[in-house]
Amino acid sequence: MFTIVRREEMSEGTVVLNEIEAPRIAQKARPGQFVILKTGEEGERIPLTMADTDPEKGTITVIYMIVGKSTALFGQLQVGEGYTDVIGPLGKPTHLEKLGKVICVGGGTGVAVLHPITRGLKEVGNEVVCIIGARNKGLLMLEEEMRAASHDLRVCTDDGSYGHHGFVTDVLKEVLDDGDAKLVVAIGPVPMMKAVSNLTREYGVETMVSLNPIMVDGTGMCGGCRVTVGGETKFACVDGPEFDGHLVDFDELTLRLQAYLEDERKCHQDHCNIRDAK
């Protein structure tokens, strides 16, 4: 078993942080890589990009939003309990290089994934501007951590309850207009990554996105995570999870992410009904 040593709730309880004992993975993992987690004999294998690792303590941290039955089951696990299975580190790590000015854009739980990458980009000597957004102030996550990981943090909320009133792309446009940006890293919901990529294309600034498609094994075996990048089919689990945002077919990705929507809805509803009945 992979024991949970720390559990926190964020974003008004919709998002859960788990720090998990997984010494082998903690030793090896680098920013941008993901793990697959599973709880129980009949659990589903869920890929999550790591939000942090502590090689000395031998722990990894994942942060996830409760969206279906499997994440609901994850969310019920308490400190001292744990995951039956944690597999990783999987995927290619982020290429961290000193480029000059880089802009990190995060939305929703994507901010959790963006955090170690932002920190890494700062550590190698980049000037890092960070833009994070959420629907409202209560849902905003890791603000202080992101402030520490960057040189300049900008915050937006869709409803204007905190920071800039509007989308991350509004602020991104301002920062891009300042010039000199060498790289944009965008991680968040697919519509956000698509909007960011469309915007940066106009500016000709290289843009990297991190994808989280449906997958089973995470080792290149099933091909469920196929994405079209620059007209070619790639497997996000082994060729990614990071890709050139200007080349990703986001519309196809959106449709593929909906493959099991009906099943998931039903499964989650059944689960909630049973739980509530208890």
Added chain:
Amino acid sequence: MAEKAAKKTKNPRVPMPEQDPKVRARNFLEVPTGYTAKMAQDEAARCLQCKKPGCVEGCPVGVDIPGFIDLIAQGDMTGSIRNLWAKNALPAVCGRVCPQEIQCEGKCILAKKGDPVAIGNLERYAADYEREKGTGELPPVAAPTGKKVAVVGSGPSGLTVAGDLILKGHEVTIFEAFHKPGGVLVYGIPEFRLPKDIVAQEVNFLSRLGVNVECNVVVGRTVSVDELFEQGFDAVYIGVGAGLPRFMNIPGENLVGILSANEYLTRANLMKAYKFPEVDTPIPIGKNVVVLGAGNVAMDSARTAMRLGADSVKVVYRRSREEMPARVAEIHHAEEEGIELFLLTNPTRYIGNDKGRLTGMECLKMELGEPDDSGRRRPVAIKGSEFEIECDLCIVAVGSGANPLLTGETPDMQLNRWGNVVADEKNGKTTKKGVWAGGDIVTGAATVILAMGAGRAAADSIHDYLMLGW
């Protein structure tokens, strides 16, 4: 003698009792239900006990076939399984999934005049008897040598290597990337053809002998081959399987509703998605299903789709029936269960709706032309023969390439141009010192028994290395 032989050949082969096709096409229980003791002994009595048995030559691991059959005929089931174990660590598996018709049974002298001895069925009987009613007594293990071996992958070749080396007194650890051991026996071959309890029992047998099984370790990611040596392993065996699904590379392949057979079968078998929503992993349920390819994996996919409630399941294959690579028994079972074969048919593109979901595919009719490199007649498209097949689920079972995850992280181990590991045919030695490889990662996608044969040879070579040197 001649008279006795003549009499034996006249006894017909004892048929394997099976679930009725109409019933089994909608359940996941094993299709053949197994011989009774009487059936097994009657069938065993048909064996002519040839002095130069062709069947043994036809067996990739050289099982003493007349020997184990004679013991069944005499009613000594324990003796029979001991005899099998001497050459084959997984008889319950091989009795069920080996392509006997092109191996042992294909070489049986009785095959020339009629039906060969049902060697596979008898092997299965001996193994099942041991599992259900046997003594459970373990074979003797040699004194500890103090040597440590890492086996990467817990499929048929890895299990064979582990079983052989533990008996020789070495310390053996199997590393498995998935959360459950068994490799293709667990994620690939369906429950109705190879019950997972049997695989679990085979693995458990190795654990009882002292093999450590560590799941959730992706060698190449969690730990590298070189790190295994640093951690004190003296030798490493790589049996990771093929594990990179091939697609058709025709337009529309990323529509929702098109899955690799690897994904479809992994969901159904390893994740038990056929029980969804009782379990948490979903699987697409097709109304009209098309399976591309005609090997065992294609048959497994087609029969799984039928069991999950499809109205129609079509196997689409560009060559003719003769070239179908699947076991004869699998094709026969599939057809009995209502699966249609669309032979000499090649898909050219997938058709989808505005939701990005598969609704059909366009195919071309083919005819056979001159033989190609493989010696099989090349299928040639018939001009203007385009037609559409309606389908909402397509399972692509056109083979697997070499997964680069481990090999890509092991730069000093030579690969061939297809990315398969270069290993000595006789002993499985790779170009990297202390590292052996076998099974599909060396040969490309093949059979369980060939992988086991490679494992057997590598285990002997590893033992020599550990005791004598490279």
